[in-house]
Amino acid sequence: MTKKIEVVQGILEANEALAAQNHRLLNKHGVFGVNIMSSPGAGKTSLILQTIARLRDKLSVGVIEGDLASTLDAEKVNNEATAVVQIITGNMAESCTLIASMLTPALKKLPLEDIDLLLIENVGNLVCPAEFVLGEHKRVVISSLPEGDDKPIKYPMIFAGADVVVINKIDFLPYVDFDIPSFQNALLGLNPKIKIFQVSCKTGVGIEDWCSWLLGEVEANSHRVTNKGG
Amino acid sequence: MHELGVTQSILDITLNKGDEAQASKVTEVNLVVGELSGFVPDCIEFYFNLLNKGTIAEGAILHFELIPAQLKCRKCATLFHPKDTEWVCPKCQSPGGEVVQGKEFYIESIEAE
Numbered sequence: 001m002t003k004k005i006e007v008v009q010g011i012l013e014a015n016e017a018l019a020a021q022n023h024r025l026l027n028k029h030g031v032f033g034v035n036i037m038s039s040p041g042a043g044k045t046s047l048i049l050q051t052i053a054r055l056r057d058k059l060s061v062g063v064i065e066g067d068l069a070s071t072l073d074a075e076k077v078n079n080e081a082t083a084v085v086q087i088i089t090g091n092m093a094e095s096c097t098l099i100a101s102m103l104t105p106a107l108k109k110l111p112l113e114d115i116d117l118l119l120i121e122n123v124g125n126l127v128c129p130a131e132f133v134l135g136e137h138k139r140v141v142i143s144s145l146p147e148g149d150d151k152p153i154k155y156p157m158i159f160a161g162a163d164v165v166v167i168n169k170i171d172f173l174p175y176v177d178f179d180i181p182s183f184q185n186a187l188l189g190l191n192p193k194i195k196i197f198q199v200s201c202k203t204g205v206g207i208e209d210w211c212s213w214l215l216g217e218v219e220a221n222s223h224r225v226t227n228k229g230g
Numbered sequence: 231m232h233e234l235g236v237t238q239s240i241l242d243i244t245l246n247k248g249d250e251a252q253a254s255k256v257t258e259v260n261l262v263v264g265e266l267s268g269f270v271p272d273c274i275e276f277y278f279n280l281l282n283k284g285t286i287a288e289g290a291i292l293h294f295e296l297i298p299a300q301l302k303c304r305k306c307a308t309l310f311h312p313k314d315t316e317w318v319c320p321k322c323q324s325p326g327g328e329v330v331q332g333k334e335f336y337i338e339s340i341e342a343e
Contacts, residue, residue: 002341005248005251007340009243010336011236011335011336011337012239014239094235127268128232186317186325186326189324189326192304
């Protein structure tokens with residue numbers, strides 16, 4: 001005889017519980033975690049390098065690099081960051097995105113006591129990373145001009161769940177049909193609280209604004225979790 | 231692409247609940263999947279039939295209750311279903327919208343013997 005057993009359990013609960021654990025670990029060490037997401041080639045690694053260059057004197061920056069294959073990005077940031085850990089997702093169940101359980105062992109490899117800001121470079125993808133929280137404090141999506149201004153309309157979930165959107169390669173504006181006001185409108189329709197920066201990692205334009213906002217967030221969080229900070 | 235891990239979670243929850251109820255066999259798993267959840271039922275089914283081999287859930291049938299997306303326009307509050315995945319209000323043409331439903335992703339119940 002069959003019987004019905006009520007379950008009503010979220011399938012992503014296991015990921016969410018691990019993410020909460022990661023979040024507590026970051027807070028314990030006063031580390032501010034930023035999950036950086038975008039399509040491949042939008043400028044995640046470039047933004048990380050620019051951010052480290054600007055903030056190096058003020059903050060110690062750790063990096064987690066998520067890639068389907070290769071350690072190319074980790075090599076690029078290796079000499080710049082305080083510490084770097086590479087996660088290669090190619091043979092994992094979720095190869096298309098980082099998930100909380102991948103972060104847990106990566107955090108163990110980092111000298112968290114010596115890190116103020118942890119930049120987590122997700123796998124280049126505008127779909128799957130939207131589904132999985134990692135334990136980060138802020139979710140950042142980079143959108144670059146050559147990709148076109150329709151991305152928030154075509155991939156709404158990742159933008160709806162983001163705290164910040166960085167519009168990169170702003171120096172391409174004379175050469176591409178990218179309508180910035182309509183792009184911003186689409187973002188605000190998805191998420192009225194979203195913060196938007198316009199930068200070029202190539203020329204350095206706008207990086208200052210992004211970095212001073214980020215520095216403010218890191219300091220505010222440090223006050224909240226440790227009652228120390230500057 | 232990312233259904234293998236979540237299917238493992240579905241199986242883990244199913245086996246756990248089956249064991250708790252001292253079931254010898256799980257025959258059906260009832261899932262609720264929102265249109266905006268980003269998970270593809272066909273993919274989940276494919277992986278489930280691979281992963282459940284040799285467990286009490288081998289041969290169990292997955293039922294998917296699909297929940298359509300519903301958005302609320304942030305300008306005129308019209309409730310609408312996004313057409314062809316474009317999030318644009320059909321009444322005032324404003325882009326975006328607040329998600330009212332469609333993000334569900336959970337196991338509602340299982341049938342066991």
